[in-house]
Amino acid sequence: xxxxxxxxxxxxxxxxxxxxxxxxxxxxxxxxxxxxxxxxxxxxxxxxxxxxxxxxxxxxxxxxxxxxxxxxxxxxxxxxxxxxxxxxxxxxxxxxxxxxxxxxxxxxxxxxxxxxxxxxxxxxxxxxxxxxxxxxxxxxxxxxxxxxxxxxxxxx
Amino acid sequence: xxxxxxxxxxxxxxxxxxxxxxxxxxxxxxxxxxxxxxxxxxxxxxxxxxxxxxxxxxxxxxxxxxxxxxxxxxxxxxxxxxxxxxx
Numbered sequence: 001x002x003x004x005x006x007x008x009x010x011x012x013x014x015x016x017x018x019x020x021x022x023x024x025x026x027x028x029x030x031x032x033x034x035x036x037x038x039x040x041x042x043x044x045x046x047x048x049x050x051x052x053x054x055x056x057x058x059x060x061x062x063x064x065x066x067x068x069x070x071x072x073x074x075x076x077x078x079x080x081x082x083x084x085x086x087x088x089x090x091x092x093x094x095x096x097x098x099x100x101x102x103x104x105x106x107x108x109x110x111x112x113x114x115x116x117x118x119x120x121x122x123x124x125x126x127x128x129x130x131x132x133x134x135x136x137x138x139x140x141x142x143x144x145x146x147x148x149x150x151x152x153x154x155x156x
Numbered sequence: 157x158x159x160x161x162x163x164x165x166x167x168x169x170x171x172x173x174x175x176x177x178x179x180x181x182x183x184x185x186x187x188x189x190x191x192x193x194x195x196x197x198x199x200x201x202x203x204x205x206x207x208x209x210x211x212x213x214x215x216x217x218x219x220x221x222x223x224x225x226x227x228x229x230x231x232x233x234x235x236x237x238x239x240x241x242x243x
Contacts, residue, residue, distance in 0.1 A: 032170045041167070043203075043204075044204060047174065050174075050176070055178070057178055057180050057182075058178040058179070058180065059178075059179055059180045059181045059182075059216055059219075060178060060179040060180075060212040060213075060215065060216060061178075062219065063212070063215040063216040063218065063219035064212065064215055066219060066222065067215050067218040067219050067222060068215055068218060075208060075209055075212070078177075078206055078208055078209050079176055079177045079178075079209060080174075080175070080176045081174070081175055081176070082172070082173065082174050082175070083171070083172070083173045083174075083175065084171065084172045084173075085167040085170070085171045086167065086170055087167055087168065087169050087170050088166075088167065089166075089167040089171075090164070090165065090166045090167070091164055091165040091166075091203065092164055093162055093163070093164045094162065094163070094164070094201060094202055094203045095159075095160050095161060095162055095163070095190055095193060095194075095201055095202055096157075096159070096161075096177070096190070096202065096203075096204075097190075097194055097202040097203070097204050097205050097206055098190070098191060098194060098205065098206050098207065098209060098210060099159045099160065099179070099186070099187030099188065099189075099190035099191040099194070100159055100177040100178070100179065100187075100190070100206070100209070101157060101158055101159045101177060101178045101179065101180055101183055101186075101187075102157045102175060102176070102177055102178075103157070103175055103176045103177075103178065104157070104173050104174075104175040105173060105174050105175065106171060106172075106173045107172045107173055107174060108170075108171060108172045109167065109168075109169035109170050109171030109172060110167070110168045110169040110171060111165055111166065111167050111168065111169075111171050111173065112165065112166040112167075112168055113157075113163060113165055114163055114164045114165070114166070115157070115161055115162075115163050116161075116162040116163060116164070117162075118162075123160075123185065123186065123189065124160050124161065124162055124186075124189065124193075125160065125185070125186075125189035125192075130197070136162075136200065136201060143162065149168070150173075156157055
């Protein structure tokens, strides 16, 4: 199966579309075995066969189980996914889309996860946050940063 | 990680991870803010879009209606508790 991934050995100063690659997970794996191979970063690989289980933080699952048409399918392939990233892969400052919360279980390797807050507030929702030239690439100076190092077996 | 949390990621080693998304009654304010950011500045602040999952929020509204109006479902007391008490 072909997936989209990024080759982040290409400078971000270039057009970022040049980092875009189509390939298989086998190609990503082979890239990690080459000493100076591309820095592949494959994100949001759908996992439609994952188990969907009740959880205290997943109100959507609970609501799904007790409301509506039970013949409708839960969107497992969108709500469960995998990531594989070569050493050096990065993902710049962003929030996850559509107001979604996120769980990550690292299975192998290690990832730094940098969590930002503005002005010491836990809620990122003030109009003031976006005035005065807000830019995610340079906002680091304004953010309070908490860095978490995730290793195999840990969950964010 | 709560909704609407600005974050960045760096892989210090070759890494494999599995993950998932969720909506939670306890984080609805963050979800709303995240959706507004998504709507107003889109790719400036997010890396993807997944509008197909928003109907899960509709099911959660139905669930709240069930809790408040037609009676709590005994099979799901722990979520009902968080809805009713705003935990």
